[in-house]
Amino acid sequence: MKINPIYILCFVFFSFISCRKEDSNSFDGPSLNDLNGPFNIISSLNLDEEVDFESGEEINFDVELSKNTLWEIEITGQTSGAIRTFSGTERIINSTNTAWLGGSNTFPSFQQEKAIVKMSFPNEENSPIIIDSVNIIGLKQDKGYVITDFENGTDENWSFFNQSGVNASINCNSDLSAKGSCFYKWEGTVSWDWAIGSFQINANEDGFGLPANAGNLFFNMATKFISNTGPDNCFILLWFDEDDNGDGSFNLETEDRYIYEYWYENDKWNLASIKYDDLKYDGDGQPVETNGNGLLEPSKLIGINVFFLANKDSGIKSEALVDHIIFTENEAYKP
Amino acid sequence: MKLKLTFIVFIVFVLQSKAQNDKYQINGSARSYLFANQLNIENSLDSITPKKSNYGHNLLDLGISVFPTKESEVIGIFRLRNELGGFWGGGVVFDVRQLTFNGVAAKVVKYSIGDIDLQMTKYTLFNNDEEGALNEADVFSLRRDVMHYDYFYKNNSWRMQGAKIEFNLLPSTNLEKIKFKGFITRQRSTDEQGRPERLFGGGNVKFIKSKNLFINLNTANLFDLKKTSLIDSSYLFNNVTSSDFNYVIKSDSSFKFNLSGEGGFSINKYENFDDLGSPISMNDWFYDISTTLNFTKKKLEFTIGFKDIGKDFSSPGAQTKRINFSKSSNIYQQFTNDYIGRTLTLSDIINGNSNNSVKISPELMAYNVVYNNTNPYGDATPNRRGIYFSFKDLDTGKVKGSHLDFRLLQESTGSGTLRKKVFILSQLGTRISLNEFFQLKKEFVFNLGYQNEITLRSGEDFEKIYLNSNFIDVGLSYELVNHFSLVAGHKLWKANGNEFQEVRDPYNSINDFENLSIDFTENITAFGVKYDFGNQNALTIQYQNFKIKDGGSNGVDYGISDLIILFNLKF
Numbered sequence: 001m002k003i004n005p006i007y008i009l010c011f012v013f014f015s016f017i018s019c020r021k022e023d024s025n026s027f028d029g030p031s032l033n034d035l036n037g038p039f040n041i042i043s044s045l046n047l048d049e050e051v052d053f054e055s056g057e058e059i060n061f062d063v064e065l066s067k068n069t070l071w072e073i074e075i076t077g078q079t080s081g082a083i084r085t086f087s088g089t090e091r092i093i094n095s096t097n098t099a100w101l102g103g104s105n106t107f108p109s110f111q112q113e114k115a116i117v118k119m120s121f122p123n124e125e126n127s128p129i130i131i132d133s134v135n136i137i138g139l140k141q142d143k144g145y146v147i148t149d150f151e152n153g154t155d156e157n158w159s160f161f162n163q164s165g166v167n168a169s170i171n172c173n174s175d176l177s178a179k180g181s182c183f184y185k186w187e188g189t190v191s192w193d194w195a196i197g198s199f200q201i202n203a204n205e206d207g208f209g210l211p212a213n214a215g216n217l218f219f220n221m222a223t224k225f226i227s228n229t230g231p232d233n234c235f236i237l238l239w240f241d242e243d244d245n246g247d248g249s250f251n252l253e254t255e256d257r258y259i260y261e262y263w264y265e266n267d268k269w270n271l272a273s274i275k276y277d278d279l280k281y282d283g284d285g286q287p288v289e290t291n292g293n294g295l296l297e298p299s300k301l302i303g304i305n306v307f308f309l310a311n312k313d314s315g316i317k318s319e320a321l322v323d324h325i326i327f328t329e330n331e332a333y334k335p
Numbered sequence: 336m337k338l339k340l341t342f343i344v345f346i347v348f349v350l351q352s353k354a355q356n357d358k359y360q361i362n363g364s365a366r367s368y369l370f371a372n373q374l375n376i377e378n379s380l381d382s383i384t385p386k387k388s389n390y391g392h393n394l395l396d397l398g399i400s401v402f403p404t405k406e407s408e409v410i411g412i413f414r415l416r417n418e419l420g421g422f423w424g425g426g427v428v429f430d431v432r433q434l435t436f437n438g439v440a441a442k443v444v445k446y447s448i449g450d451i452d453l454q455m456t457k458y459t460l461f462n463n464d465e466e467g468a469l470n471e472a473d474v475f476s477l478r479r480d481v482m483h484y485d486y487f488y489k490n491n492s493w494r495m496q497g498a499k500i501e502f503n504l505l506p507s508t509n510l511e512k513i514k515f516k517g518f519i520t521r522q523r524s525t526d527e528q529g530r531p532e533r534l535f536g537g538g539n540v541k542f543i544k545s546k547n548l549f550i551n552l553n554t555a556n557l558f559d560l561k562k563t564s565l566i567d568s569s570y571l572f573n574n575v576t577s578s579d580f581n582y583v584i585k586s587d588s589s590f591k592f593n594l595s596g597e598g599g600f601s602i603n604k605y606e607n608f609d610d611l612g613s614p615i616s617m618n619d620w621f622y623d624i625s626t627t628l629n630f631t632k633k634k635l636e637f638t639i640g641f642k643d644i645g646k647d648f649s650s651p652g653a654q655t656k657r658i659n660f661s662k663s664s665n666i667y668q669q670f671t672n673d674y675i676g677r678t679l680t681l682s683d684i685i686n687g688n689s690n691n692s693v694k695i696s697p698e699l700m701a702y703n704v705v706y707n708n709t710n711p712y713g714d715a716t717p718n719r720r721g722i723y724f725s726f727k728d729l730d731t732g733k734v735k736g737s738h739l740d741f742r743l744l745q746e747s748t749g750s751g752t753l754r755k756k757v758f759i760l761s762q763l764g765t766r767i768s769l770n771e772f773f774q775l776k777k778e779f780v781f782n783l784g785y786q787n788e789i790t791l792r793s794g795e796d797f798e799k800i801y802l803n804s805n806f807i808d809v810g811l812s813y814e815l816v817n818h819f820s821l822v823a824g825h826k827l828w829k830a831n832g833n834e835f836q837e838v839r840d841p842y843n844s845i846n847d848f849e850n851l852s853i854d855f856t857e858n859i860t861a862f863g864v865k866y867d868f869g870n871q872n873a874l875t876i877q878y879q880n881f882k883i884k885d886g887g888s889n890g891v892d893y894g895i896s897d898l899i900i901l902f903n904l905k906f
Contacts, residue, residue: 025753028646028718029845032751032835036797036850 034068039124042066047117047132053102054138060095061119063130067091070123073098077136079113079175082335102140107178107222107269107323109335112136144220144328145210147201147304150182157204162197163190178222178269178323179335186308187227187319196318198237198307201325205248207302210327214276214296220326220333221306223262224269227319234310234318235263236272240279241303244292250303256292269323273332298327363398363412367391367902368481369419370686374667375882376893384670391419391900396432407438445501453499453518454492455539458597458621459555459575460652462491463713466706467681469784470736470764472810472824474861475685477875477901482687488657493695495520495535514541522694525563531570532563535652535695547583552576553599555652557697570606571697575599575650589632596624596640601649605842613842619645623714625723639724646718646748649843651695653715661701662690671891679703681826682859682881682895699843705804705830705855708790709742709758719758720747733772737765750837751848752798759789764808777814782824784808790834802832802853812865822875823862830855854886863899874902
């Protein structure tokens with residue numbers, strides 16, 4: 001059978017046409033509506049009066065805008081001063097981009113208090129600022145291994161060291177704590193030594209109950225330097241003592257002590273956090289030498305020493321706070 | 336100056352008369368090109384820039400073709416260029432303009448190595464004409480031809496460095512002939528620091544069934560050579576594969592009806608680019624099909640076609656623009672009291688003061704929406720779909736080269752919005768021999784070109800577009816005495832409206848839109864005399880006045896007047 005070439009050409013041509021994707025619901029490049037379109041709020045914020053994070057509730061900021069544009073939500077604890085922010089550029093704001101589970105950006109954490117919610121649109125001229133509030137009646141539950149939150153005082157296993165003239169104790173003042181009501185405080189003038197004071201948290205006979213994997217375990221502690229501060233003026237020295245031989249006690253001559261220094265960053269509450277596995281390096285990134293088996297074994301951790309040091313030559317009082325010591329898995333603690 | 340030109344001409348003629356024989360030939364061109372210009376701008380806008388400048392050059396291109404054997408040829412063209420003001424060697428540049436080896440191997444395979452001219456289809460490898468010429472008058476085309484000559488812009492081919500081969504097969508099947516063509520060229524050398532060497536290669540296979548039917552398979556590839564730089568060097572690969580055909584459905588002494596078209600796809604791959612925004616790959620495809628009715632006796636040809644070019648269709652060989660509109664002109668590059676870059680104008684392009692492409696660009700180059708918004712990258716412009724038709728060859732003897740073209744296109748995919756831009760482009764042109772109307776013995780020619788381009792998009796205020804651009808290109812040429820003519824011409828470009836022009840990243844993705852408000856008028860008037868030596872050789876003295884009135888957001892009103900002397904001789 002002889003086939004006319006025109007039929008072949010038509011077949012090829014119509015095959016092409018039929019394969020063309022007809023994508024009428026998308027366009028090329030950024031949206032002109034987003035770049036130049038008018039801004040208005042189609043569906044505004046409407047929050048519940050209270051939220052109980054402890055029972056697993058969360059807050060979603062359901063807002064619909066006329067265009068994709070930069071939006072910012074800032075939640076401020078009226079008592080604690082805790083702050084949680086969200087930002088994005090989506091036109092639809094909902095649980096996918098703003099689920100608030102009760103945490104703050106950093107310390108201090110939220111308390112059971114009234115939280116003020118402010119929503120703004122920085123790139124839109126003359127746009128309104130939405131303000132609302134919600135009462136927190138239950139706090140979010142931490143996931144991790146809490147060593148101490150200082151809420152229940154000290155333990156008989158703890159030991160303390162303080163230079164002469166230094167006052168150190170647990171203070172309970174909800175306005176100043178990083179989380180909860182209480183924190184540990186050093187205060188005093190020491191002109192002859194950098195060492196101000198320390199406390200040693202010793203585990204009971206069962207240890208701290210930490211998992212064995214150092215690769216995904218994080219040590220976390222809230223820290224605030226108040227006086228005799230500055231980038232090179234004060235720091236917290238942490239010792240992590242492991243019971244390598246399992247005899248229930250620590251011997252510096254034969255077992256591993258890992259050291260971490262957390263230096264001053266600013267005058268606010270900060271999260272001092274380090275992955276346990278990173279304790280094998282010093283501050284310069286060099287491997288550290290220990291006297292034990294040299295293995296990072298958090299399950300063998302039996303003592304944590306928290307030591308406050310500050311510049312002896314500054315001639316002023318040294319003061320620092322620590323709070324909420326907790327180990328977390330897979331990621332640093334989220335206040 | 337006169338002495339120098341006379342000497343050059345003398346040398347050339349002597350060489351030519353003595354040097355044409357079986358073993359070698361000498362040919363070339365000589366040129367003297369002088370400009371005296373003045374920037375016309377209000378002092379309140381520009382009190383800094385020197386208002387007058389003179390520049391120009393004399394040059395000699397000496398071409399030598401040597402035939403070592405009957406089946407081989409070596410072509411070398413050497414350029415000697417002396418800038419105006421250079422004296423006894425000062426400002427003299429000596430270049431090798433072309434070096435090509437041609438030959439036929441085993442009487443079958445035709446090959447060329449060195450500087451080669453390449454052209455395939457309008458969607459694979461094609462050097463599209465620049466904007467601003469529509470039945471252009473001699474007074475302008477004399478200068479434009481110089482620019483074309485310098486950049487090897489002839490017959491829409493690209494000058495490249497590499498090698499090409501051609502050979503034919505005469506199969507014993509139903510096919511009459513199979514033609515093979517292949518080429519490979521170097522586009523970029525490596526810097527050995529992460530930028531690899533870049534090549535451009537391809538070819539086609541043409542299956543000729545009869546004089547009434549052929550089908551081509553084409554491929555054009557721009558690609559980086561791995562291992563020519565560091566291990567983690569970036570890597571670009573672009574492939575365009577297409578097939579085009581022409582089928583004469585019916586043909587007799589008075590009528591010819593044929594169907595032609597091309598369809599294909601492009602594949603772009605990016606590897607190891609530093610920019611996190613670089614895509615992994617972008618693919619798309621196109622088709623363009625048309626039918627032509629040719630009334631042979633009436634000398635009338637009518638074509639109607641339909642095309643659809645995908646938004647991500649990428650064909651560097653066919654989309655590279657001759658003129659780089661992102662660069663300022665070479666004269667008065669920065670002006671005004673604020674030292675702003677002077678936007679490229681038609682006058683700059685005609686006078687050869689634009690930055691022109693000599694390599695294939697994988698990036699879609701900048702363009703001016705006033706000059707060309709429908710097809711800024713030629714027929715291969717991505718994101719265009721619609722119909723087109725044209726009438727041409729309305730040749731009555733007195734009226735020559737008449738044509739009417741119309742395109743009604745829209746975007747295949749909306750840009751920045753679901754609504755699509757619509758482009759309506761109408762062009763007409765003619766060349767009328769007035770001497771035949773008025774029964775004059777000397778040639779008296781009137782050129783006319785007119786273009787209207789409308790860009791539309793409906794919708795909300797933030798997306799609406801209306802841009803109306805009109806271009807008139809007229810000219811006269813009157814031969815006073817033998818070979819001596821008065822030449823004059825005028826170009827007017829006027830555009831009003833608005834447009835949201837795409838801003839693209841290096842991977843051709845749109846990442847922003849520039850909101851343009853346009854109120855633009857460009858006038859170029861030129862007149863002068865021309866003495867024609869024949870074979871496109873001429874001496875012309877012209878005066879040109881050019882003015883821009885730009886009420887756009889960054890517009891500046893100014894003008895440039897030029898006194899131009901051009902002597903062009905090819906031999």
